[in-house]
Amino acid sequence: MNEICEISGGSSSDRTIDVVHASLVKRRQAEKRFRLYGLLSIVAGLCFLVLLFGSIIARGYTAFQQTSIALDVYFDPQLIDPDGRRDPSALMEADYDRLLKNALSSMFLDVKERQAKRALYSLLSAGASYDLRDLVLANPELIGKTQKVWISADDDTDMLVKGQLGRTGAEGERRIKDNQIAWIDKLEADGRIKKSFNTAFFTSGDSREPELAGIWGAVMGSLFTLLVTLSLSLPIGMAAAIYLEEFAPRNRWTDLIEVNINNLAAVPSIVFGLLGLAVFINFFGLPRSSPLVGGLVLTLMTLPVIIIAGRSALKAVPPSVREAALGVGASPMQMVFHHVLPLAVPGMMTGAIIGMARALGESAPLLMIGMVAFIVDVPQSIMEPSTVLPVQIYLWADSPERAFVERTSAAIMVLLVFLIFMNGLAVYIRKRFERRW
Amino acid sequence: MQKSTLLFLLVLLSAAAYHIGRRRSLQVAGGTVRSLHSLPSYYGYYAALWCGIPALLVLFLWTAFENSIVIQLVVSALPEELSSAPPDRIGLLVNDIRNVASGAVAGEIEPAVEAAANHYLRLKDTSNRLLSVLATFVAITGAAYARQRISKEHRARNHVEKSITVFLIVCSTLAVFTTIGIVLSVLFESIRFFKEVPITEFLFGLDWSPQMAIREDQVGSSGAFGAVPLFVGTLLISLIAMLVAVPIGLLSAIYLSEYASSRFRATAKPLLEILAGIPTVVYGFFAALVVAPFVRDLGARIGLDVSSESALAAGLVMGIMIIPFVSSLSDDFINAVPQSLRDGAYALGATQSETIRQVIIPAALPGIVGGVLLAVSRAIGETMIVVMAAGLTANLTANPLAAVTTVTTQIVTLLVGDQEFDSPKTLAAFALGLVLFLATLALNIIALHIVRKYREQYE
Numbered sequence: 001m002n003e004i005c006e007i008s009g010g011s012s013s014d015r016t017i018d019v020v021h022a023s024l025v026k027r028r029q030a031e032k033r034f035r036l037y038g039l040l041s042i043v044a045g046l047c048f049l050v051l052l053f054g055s056i057i058a059r060g061y062t063a064f065q066q067t068s069i070a071l072d073v074y075f076d077p078q079l080i081d082p083d084g085r086r087d088p089s090a091l092m093e094a095d096y097d098r099l100l101k102n103a104l105s106s107m108f109l110d111v112k113e114r115q116a117k118r119a120l121y122s123l124l125s126a127g128a129s130y131d132l133r134d135l136v137l138a139n140p141e142l143i144g145k146t147q148k149v150w151i152s153a154d155d156d157t158d159m160l161v162k163g164q165l166g167r168t169g170a171e172g173e174r175r176i177k178d179n180q181i182a183w184i185d186k187l188e189a190d191g192r193i194k195k196s197f198n199t200a201f202f203t204s205g206d207s208r209e210p211e212l213a214g215i216w217g218a219v220m221g222s223l224f225t226l227l228v229t230l231s232l233s234l235p236i237g238m239a240a241a242i243y244l245e246e247f248a249p250r251n252r253w254t255d256l257i258e259v260n261i262n263n264l265a266a267v268p269s270i271v272f273g274l275l276g277l278a279v280f281i282n283f284f285g286l287p288r289s290s291p292l293v294g295g296l297v298l299t300l301m302t303l304p305v306i307i308i309a310g311r312s313a314l315k316a317v318p319p320s321v322r323e324a325a326l327g328v329g330a331s332p333m334q335m336v337f338h339h340v341l342p343l344a345v346p347g348m349m350t351g352a353i354i355g356m357a358r359a360l361g362e363s364a365p366l367l368m369i370g371m372v373a374f375i376v377d378v379p380q381s382i383m384e385p386s387t388v389l390p391v392q393i394y395l396w397a398d399s400p401e402r403a404f405v406e407r408t409s410a411a412i413m414v415l416l417v418f419l420i421f422m423n424g425l426a427v428y429i430r431k432r433f434e435r436r437w
Numbered sequence: 438m439q440k441s442t443l444l445f446l447l448v449l450l451s452a453a454a455y456h457i458g459r460r461r462s463l464q465v466a467g468g469t470v471r472s473l474h475s476l477p478s479y480y481g482y483y484a485a486l487w488c489g490i491p492a493l494l495v496l497f498l499w500t501a502f503e504n505s506i507v508i509q510l511v512v513s514a515l516p517e518e519l520s521s522a523p524p525d526r527i528g529l530l531v532n533d534i535r536n537v538a539s540g541a542v543a544g545e546i547e548p549a550v551e552a553a554a555n556h557y558l559r560l561k562d563t564s565n566r567l568l569s570v571l572a573t574f575v576a577i578t579g580a581a582y583a584r585q586r587i588s589k590e591h592r593a594r595n596h597v598e599k600s601i602t603v604f605l606i607v608c609s610t611l612a613v614f615t616t617i618g619i620v621l622s623v624l625f626e627s628i629r630f631f632k633e634v635p636i637t638e639f640l641f642g643l644d645w646s647p648q649m650a651i652r653e654d655q656v657g658s659s660g661a662f663g664a665v666p667l668f669v670g671t672l673l674i675s676l677i678a679m680l681v682a683v684p685i686g687l688l689s690a691i692y693l694s695e696y697a698s699s700r701f702r703a704t705a706k707p708l709l710e711i712l713a714g715i716p717t718v719v720y721g722f723f724a725a726l727v728v729a730p731f732v733r734d735l736g737a738r739i740g741l742d743v744s745s746e747s748a749l750a751a752g753l754v755m756g757i758m759i760i761p762f763v764s765s766l767s768d769d770f771i772n773a774v775p776q777s778l779r780d781g782a783y784a785l786g787a788t789q790s791e792t793i794r795q796v797i798i799p800a801a802l803p804g805i806v807g808g809v810l811l812a813v814s815r816a817i818g819e820t821m822i823v824v825m826a827a828g829l830t831a832n833l834t835a836n837p838l839a840a841v842t843t844v845t846t847q848i849v850t851l852l853v854g855d856q857e858f859d860s861p862k863t864l865a866a867f868a869l870g871l872v873l874f875l876a877t878l879a880l881n882i883i884a885l886h887i888v889r890k891y892r893e894q895y896e
Contacts, residue, residue, distance in 0.1 A: 027788055034790035038692025041685040045709050048757045055727045236608045243605035260612040266811060266881040268818020270845050271619055274870040278622030300615050333598040361716030364820035367849055390718040397722045397825060412719050423714060
C-alpha cells in the first residue's frame with residue numbers, strides 16, 4: 001500500500017500524461033526525421049536519374065556534329081584518268097589520296113619533312129578519299145578542274161575543334177601535336193573549318209575510325225532481331241496466356257507450368273545466352289551472330305513477361321462477359337476469341353511493347369551468341385551476321401579512341417529515344433483503351 | 438522452288454481450301470444453313486487446317502533432316518582416299534565443299550572437292566524439287582480428304598476447336614521446355630568440364646586463371662579453375678548494391694505509400710521507375726565513365742588507394758539500377774498491409790513513423806524479405822555493369838576498393854571471341870553458368886515461396 005502511495009503521490013512530473021508530454025517533443029522530432037529520410041531517398045533516386053541522363057547528354061550531344069575541312073582540290077587528270085576515257089572502273093581504282101595530299105601540301109608549302117607531311121595528312125579522315133571518289137564518279141566533269149570540297153576531318157582533329165582534346169600538357173603524351181594544332185588553328189582562321197550535321201553517324205555501319213562509324217548497321221540489326229522476337233513471342237505468349245487463364249484445369253501440370261514461367265522471368269539473361277549458344281548454334285547449327293538466333297534467344301527471354309502481362313489482362317475482363325457469351329450459346333472457344341480476347345488485347349499489347357522494350361535494351365545474352373563481332377556491312381536479312389544497338393554501345397565503350405566516347409553517348413541517346421517512344425506508346429495504349437469495369 | 442516460295446504457296450493453298458470447304462458445306466446444306474452442325478466458316482477452317490498442317494509438317498521435317506542426309510550422301514560418294522580420313526578432317530572437308538558450293542571460295546580448288554561440291558548442289562536441287570512436289574501433293578490430298586468428309590452432321594467446329602486447344606497447350610508448355618533446355622545445355626557442357634577439372638577444385642579452389650597453355654612448350658599459366666574468388670567477388674558487389682538499393686528503395690517506398698500526396702506520388706513513382714527501364718549497358722557505361730573515376734579521385738583525395746575498376750563503383754551503380762525494383766515490390770507489400778492494423782496503432786496513440794516502424798514494417802517483413810531476395814538474385818545475375826566496370830583479374834578480397842571479378846564477367850570473357858568446345862576454358866563458362874542458374878533458381882524459389890505465403894496471409 002505504501003509503495004503505491006509513493007508512486008502516485010510523488011512529484012507531479014511522474015504522472016503518465018507528463019511522461020507522454022515530455023517524450024512528445026522527441027517523438028515528433030523522430031517523426032520529422034523519418035519523413036525526411038524518406039524524402040531524401042526519393043531525392044537521391046531522382047538525382048541519380050538526372051546525373052545519368054545529364055552526364056550522357058553532356059558527353060554525347062557533340063557527336064551529332066562533325067568537323068570538316070575545306071580543301072581546294074585540283075582533280076588532276078594525270079592522276080585519276082590518265083587515258084582520258086572517263087572509264088568508271090578506272091575512276092574507281094584511281095589514287096584519290098594523292099589529290100587530297102596535293103591539295104593539303106599546296107596550302108602548307110613550308111611543310112617539307114616526311115614526318116611532318118604525314119602528320120599533316122593525318123588531319124583528314126581515312127575515308128576522305130572515298131568521298132572524293134564518289135564525287136568524281138557522280139560528276140566526271142570535275143576532272144581537270146579545281147574545286148573547293150568539304151572533306152571530313154580525322155577524329156583527333158574533330159575532338160580538338162570541339163575542344164575535347166587538351167592543347168596543354170606534355171607533347172609526347174598528347175594525341176595531337178603542336179604543329180598539328182598550329183595547322184588546325186590556321187585553317188580555322190581561314191574559315192576552312194566548319195561543323196555540320198553528322199549524317200554519317202546515322203547512315204553508315206560500324207568502323208574502326210570514329211569519324212566513319214555509324215549506328216545504321218546496329219539499328220537494322222536491332223530491327224531484324226526485334227522483328228523475329230515480336231513475330232514469335234507475341235502469338236506464342238498470347239496463346240499461352242489464353243490457355244493458362246481460360247482453359248487450363250487446376251492440376252499439378254498447370255502448377256508446374258506456372259512455377260516455370262515465374263522462375264524464367266527471374267533467370268539471369270546471360271543464362272539464356274548460354275542456352276542459345278548450346279542449342280541454337282551448336283546443336284541446330286543456325287548461323288552465328290545472326291538476328292535469327294538473337295531473336296530466338298530474346299523470344300525465350302521475353303515470353304514470361306508477355307505471358308504474365310497477358311494473363312493479368314485476361315483476368316481483368318469481368319466474368320459477366322464470359323457468362324453472357326456462354327449464356328447465348330457460344331462455345332468456350334468462341335467465348336474467349338469473340339468476346340474476352342478483344343477486351344484484353346490493349347492490356348496484352350501494353351505488356352508486349354514493354355517486353356519488346358526490354359528486348360531492345362538487352363545485350364548480355366547476345367554477347368554469348370556472337371553478336372559482338374566487328375561488322376561493317378549493314379545487314380540485309382535475318383540470316384546475316386549483325387550486331388544490335390546495345391551491343392554496339394558496348395563495343396564502342398571499349399574502344400580506346402577519345403572520339404568514341406561521344407559517339408557511345410550519342411548512340412545511348414538514340415537507344416533511349418527508341419525506348420522512351422516504346423514506353424510512351426505503351427502508356428498511351430493503356431490510357432486510351434483501358435476499360436475499368 | 439525456294440522454301441519461302443513454297444511456304445507462300447502453302448498459305449495460298451490453305452486459303453483456297455478454306456473457300457472450297459465453305460462452299461462445300463453450303464452445297465451440302467442445300468441452302469438451309471441451319472441444317473449444318475457448325476457454321477459454314479468452320480468447315481472452311483477445317484479444310485484449311487487439313488490442307489496446311491500436314492504439308493507444313495512435311496516441310497519442317499524435311500528441312501530438319503535435309504542437310505545431314507545430303508552431307509552423308511556427299512561424303513559417301515567421295516573418293517576412297519578422302520572418305521577414309523578421320524572425322525575431324527571430314528568435317529573440314531565438308532566445310533570446304535559447302536564454301537565451294539556457295540561460291541565463297543576464290544582461288545584454287547581441288548578437283549575432288551569441286552566434284553563433290555557439284556554433287557552437293559545437284560542433291561540439294563533434287564531435294565528441293567522433291568520437297569516441293571511432296572508438300573504440294575500432301576496439301577492437295579489433305580484438302581480433298583477434308584472436302585470429302587464434310588456433311589451435314591460433321592462436327593467441324595469441334596475439330597477446329599480441338600486443334601486450337603492443342604496449339605494453345607503446346608505454346609504454354611514452351612516455358613517448361615525452355616527450363617529443360619537451359620538445364621540440359623548447361624549441364625552437359627558442365628559435366629564435360631568436371632571430367633577434366635574435379636568439381637571440388639572448381640567449387641573450393643582459391644585460384645582462378647583460366648588461360649590454358651595451348652602448346653606443350655608454352656610458358657606460363659597451366660589453367661587454374663578455383664571459382665571461390667569469383668563467388669566472393671560476385672557477393673561483394675551484390676552486397677554493395679544491396680547496401681545502396683535496400684535503404685533507398687525501402688524508404689522511398691514508405692514515403693510514397695504513407696506520406697506522399699497523391700500528386701507527388703503520381704510524378705515521383707514513374708520517374709523512379711524510369712531507372713528500371715534503362716538498359717544495363719547504359720549503366721555499365723555510366724559506371725565505367727563517370728562513377729569509377731569519381732570514386733577513384735575521391736579516394737585519392739582522402740588518401741586511399743582505389744582501383745580504377747573498384748568493386749565499389751560497380752556495386753554502387755548496380756544498386757542504383759535495383760532501387761526501383763526494391764521500391765516497387767516494397768510498395769506492393771506495404772499497400773497490402775490491412776488498414777485496420779494502421780488504425781489500431783493510431784488509436785493507441787502511435788505517431789505515423791512509429792506505426793510504420795513497429796507495425797507496418799514487421800507485418801510486411803516477409804514480403805519485403807522476399808523482394809530483397811529477388812533483388813539479390815538480380816544483382817548476382819547482372820552482367821553488363823560488371824563486364825564494363827568491374828575487373829578481370831580474380832582477387833580473393835573483401836576490400837570494396839580493390840578490383841574484383843564476378844561469375845558473369847568471367848562467363849562473358851571466356852565465351853566472347855574464338856571458342857573451342859573441347860577446351861576446359863570454354864567449358865568452364867558453362868560450369869559457371871550452371872552455378873549461376875542454380876543459385877538464382879534457389880533464391881527465386883525461396884523468395885517466391887515467401888511472397889506467396891505472405892500474400893495468402895492477408896487475403
